[in-house]
Amino acid sequence: MMIKLFLIILVILQSKAYDIVKRVSNENTRPIIxxxxxxxPYDWQKPNGTTYIAASYVKYIEATGAQVVPILMNRSIEYYSHLFNSINGVLFPGGDSTDEYLYVANLFYVWSLKQFDETQRVFPIWGTCLGFEVLLMLTRRSTDVLEPCKGYDFATELTFTPDAANSRLLGSSLPSSVKNSLENEPTTANYHNFCIRPENFTNDPVLSTFYKMLTISPDLEDRTFVSTMESRRYPIFGVQWHPEKNAFEWRVNTTIPHTKDAIDVMQYMANFFTNQTRQNTNRFDSLQDELKYLIYQYTPEFMGLDVSHFQQMYFFYK
Known part of the structure; x- marks a missing residue:
């Protein structure tokens, strides 16, 4: 009797283990972002270093168990299409708005929406600072959605809106300790000169229909700006602040928070986005094709602690 009971339990456990393996096997365990x-910028240029990526964004993604592909400027539509169909998501970083940046961002934005609408397949997008602002521009199909904002080089808390509680980014998946840090400690680094005010966001029928406003923050003039948002329908997320700086930028004489709580905030945001990309099953045609595009083909350069906004940068040459 005992042997029979043991065998029944063993069969049940094996069945559950198989189900777990099946669930795990459906997860992309090699995400590439x-x-x-x-x-x-002219004053940062190395000889022929026409484009760049701050190394802090690369480290931010790699710290979550994902790999990085740099998306270069001034390439063919076939190049961008190939990457869209081979990688699992895209990060729009902070910086200065340019026509080239907007053009490439728009391609991935439009393709992501189209793919989701037609097939329900996700292609997650994350926008940080300028990337956040570009998401607003692309959704509104206008560059006039922002206004000047005193938001450069300061850290602040976040005030959660009612929509945050039922959001993907700041809802039930957010640990209570990280939520407490975001609400009560200056754990978000801000480096922006433009923003969107909550009233302008709410009163815009296009933006308020497409996005949930998740948090607001005060600027240096104690005026409120929208600091975090996510799409209501699509896997698109944006922060006006810089989570990656908390762990990976060490420029002297700045307000970037480096406390343990600030690092936990950074890690949660990075993990969240990478976990979104794990739902995308794109892959390169071959390992050789993948290796050709990965960031490992390039070497970051140390910029010093007081020369640029970034301690390390990847430069790309024509």
Whole structure:
């Protein structure tokens, strides 16, 4: 009798184990995330280093168990289409808005929406600072959605809106300790000169229909701006602040928070986005094709602690 009971339990456990393996096998365990490059400011340029990516964004993604592909500027539509169909998501980084950046961001934005509408297949997009602002522009199909904002080089808390509680980014998946840090400690680094005000966001029928406003924050003039949002329908997320700086930027004489709580905030945001990309099953045609595009083909350069906004940068040459 005992042997029979043991065998029954063993069969049940094996069945459950098989179900777990099946569920795990449906998860992309080798996510690859693209990061947009952008034109190099003149005073940072190396010889022929026409575009760049701050290394902090690469480290931010790699710290979650994902790999990075730099998305270069001034390439063919076939190049961008190939990457869209080979990688699992894209990060729009902070920086200065340029026509090249907007053009490439728009391609991935439009393709992501179209794919989801037609097949329900996700292609997640994350926008940080300029990337957040570009998401607003692309959704509104206008560059006039922002206004000047005193938001450069300061850390602040977040005030959660009612929509945050039922959001993907800041809802039930958010640990209570991280939520407490975001609400009560200056754990978000801000480096922006433009923003959107909550009233302008709410009163815009296009933006308020497409996005949920998840948090607001005060700027240096104590005026409120929208600091976090996510799409109501699509896997699109944006923050006006810089989570990656908390762990990976060490420029002297800045307000970037480096406390343990600030690092936990950074890690949660990075993990969340990478976990979204794990739902995308794109892959390169071959390992050789994959290796050709990965960031490992490039070497970051140390910029010093007081020369640029970034301690390390990847430069890309024509």
């Amino acid at each position: 693209g990061i947009l490059s952008q034109p190099t």
